[in-house]
Amino acid sequence: MTDLATDVLVVGGGPAATWAALAAARAGADTVLADKGYCGTSGATAAGGTGVWYVPPDPAAREAAMAGREGLGGYLADRRWMARVLDETYARMNELAVGAGRYPFPAGPDGTPLRGGLQGPEYMRRMRIRIRRAGVRILDHSPVTELLTDADGAVAGAVGHRRQAREDYRVRAGAVVLATGGCAFLSGALGTNTNTGDGALFAAEAGAELSGMEFSNAYGIAPEGTSVTKTAFYSFATFYQEDGSVLEGAASQGGRSVIARTLLDGAKVYARLDRAGEAARAAMRLAQPNFFLTFDRLGIDPFTDRFSVTLLAEGTVRGTGGIRITGDDCATGVPGLYAAGDAATREEICGGFTGGGSHNAAWAISSGSWAGAGAAAHSRSLGPGRAASRPVTGAGGAGLRPTGRPAAADGHRAAVELVQREVLPYDKNYLRRGDRLAASLRALDAGWAELRSGLHGEGTDLVRARQAAAMTAHARWMYAAALARPETRGMAKRLDHPDPDPRLHHRILVGGLDRVWTRPAPKAGVTA
Template structure:
């Protein structure tokens, strides 16, 4: 069994920053990625803005206030200030140490408010390698390892090339495995199946903000590329050519979703002037590739659109952060990026784009440093401890293995409950409750008998099932409309529910307002 100080699971921005900072603190580090570190994941597939704000009080105050109302006033100013400070430092490091080629403005200064994902992640991989970190590509984690005192002590991985399992003993683990997009075909997100959140909860961690998980992105019907910001320049049309009322206003995606339930919806990016069109092409070249190949000019021609679920990739829910070093409530376990809740800086509104990019840099850096410090404090005293697999569904059936229950069928059943707009986006208790009953039954079946030769796929199916149950349980517990967690039968914001909602459990789920969770009172148990 390989023994190291810090094991980082996930090779996107959060994972690479965690590996860099853990190595800089003097820890031995292995980074394991489900795909190929540097080219897999949502960031590597596209360009993204960064919440990079000059350290001037007025600018910082304006930046923090910009999404407070949209997020239902659940963000924390202290955390926002920390993220702005850390992001400013890390972006400058990327420019000066990583030599990222930021564009230069007319004043001769670099414009550091965005990156091209492929170039960014190529440089991050190279930096990680130069820092002495060992990278295991195409080697997803399938479960965490814990010791007799429930401290996280490594992970079991699967080498996709031959299916073999590898145990890595680590004094600390950083989960940077991303959110869950339910294999919805959103570009770059097929590796984002929620595996890290399942592993964290199996080890005893809690989640927060799972009701804020119904982020859908606009995409052309013929491609998986999402760039929702570009649609602020769009006019939307029904199939008869009439403009779609309300589609371009605040909350316009609801109008689009409702229309898509009945008929096709089209759009044209006809509100962008010539300068904006040039900037859009420079900022997100891959957005236009399919249009150009099909001979469509999106600025003048109408094209059909759809909505793709981005779940907790663009939503804000994830594993609850217990301290400033991004540690969890489980000793030895740290979280970074989209696997962690982003409520701390976004509240209940999407962190997609700039905020998520800033959070990945910041939380990755803090988690890497925190994990290294934890590991180095332990020293060699823990190397001889026994380790136990913490995994459940797909690994240790409670009943007789069911050869007829296949992971692909489980995934399809979950998608049937979470992808439809009228269930997950246009939420109503009368639709959520039956969906949750179906998901609970699916979990029972998977818990009892789900197995398979490809452990990684089985575990991803289990993680998506768990994610869907946490999402809908939290959505039903928040009986108001706040942030993106909107309920059609509860359209107003309720001041009495101005709290974050914690959720946990596997076979039995529970929810509690965060203050109640901290005092151990008023917890609501939800039986599966």
């Protein structure tokens, strides 16, 4: 086993992880980043383009930016956090435009730099350059499989597996930042195959709570048979039925439910971006060229040709829920453990509505920067040499340490299939009803009990087993929280409770592994 010691370990390889690693290194911390894939190419951002919640410090513009999302999110966001994220994002995006590895922002007609969006592949390539120049040690193709804790329960590092070297490794650390992304349940959505909810499982095993997990029923529109779930441009689309008639309601704000019901009936849905003018078409191709790559390969002009579409689950990648944040430095309440990006709840700035690309991108930049600095400060407070010398214990359970007789090594396959049966269908997760949620949760609870008893693996099979456990845990937290919110608020829509309930104007915390629990969160910080 490769054995390393460092001040800060960052788990993940996307925007939040790289900003966290950069902040930790700048704070003087020796920093290691461990990515499940190749840092700079793995994750949802690296696979496409993204808008960014970048708003100049004009009071009126900032007020409009904050007010514009509060109602959509069920008034669960926090104005103080919104302001902090706007400030931090503005500073970090401006930083991207200067120095070594600077990002080539385009300019508008008047020469003003346009910093409201990023091309994912170029952005992440340059972030890798930045962290390497800052002295961060990068462990590529090195998924973490569990956290380490000390005798007091503080997080003290992690254990993982290096795929290419085919060996396990251990990193003792003064603090750990979880920036592993959300969970899309291996749905096939663009860039999400590394997003299996691992960080949430690790955090829960260490004693952290989660929040906003009911806001997890995000589905992205994609051309049928593809993975491209970049949905912003569908605001220019007209949707059609098989006979060529317009599918009424599909282009409205709640249009995806219309699409979902049509697909559930066994009919196809078609789209055409025929509401975009010539100027908009040119701008769209410049803004997100990856969106058009699939169409070009298929010989489809999406502005003039009809093409069939589907919906792919994006879970907490586009949703809002994740690890609960307990401090301005993105601490989790567990000493030595910090969370950033999609692994953390985005309720602070989004409330109960998806952050889409722009808000999630801003949150990744800001929370990553704060978590990295916070982790460095915590590690420094331990004193010299403490991280490498304290006794540590593995915190992992399901898929790693069976409580019963070990089952077949490929047991992860059945676990993943069960989760996908209960989470991916539109009539279970998207068009939610209490009875369906309860039935799915019973099936998932039984699946958890089975995998907790026997699921295990070694090497790459261990990584797959832990992913299966993380997805199962994620689904159970989602549905338990959804049942605890019998109302429609934000994106947590319930067909059997179509209206908001004033008594539920609070966030819902969820946690537990063998036994999942929920409880209302304190109302502090929630806007009226």
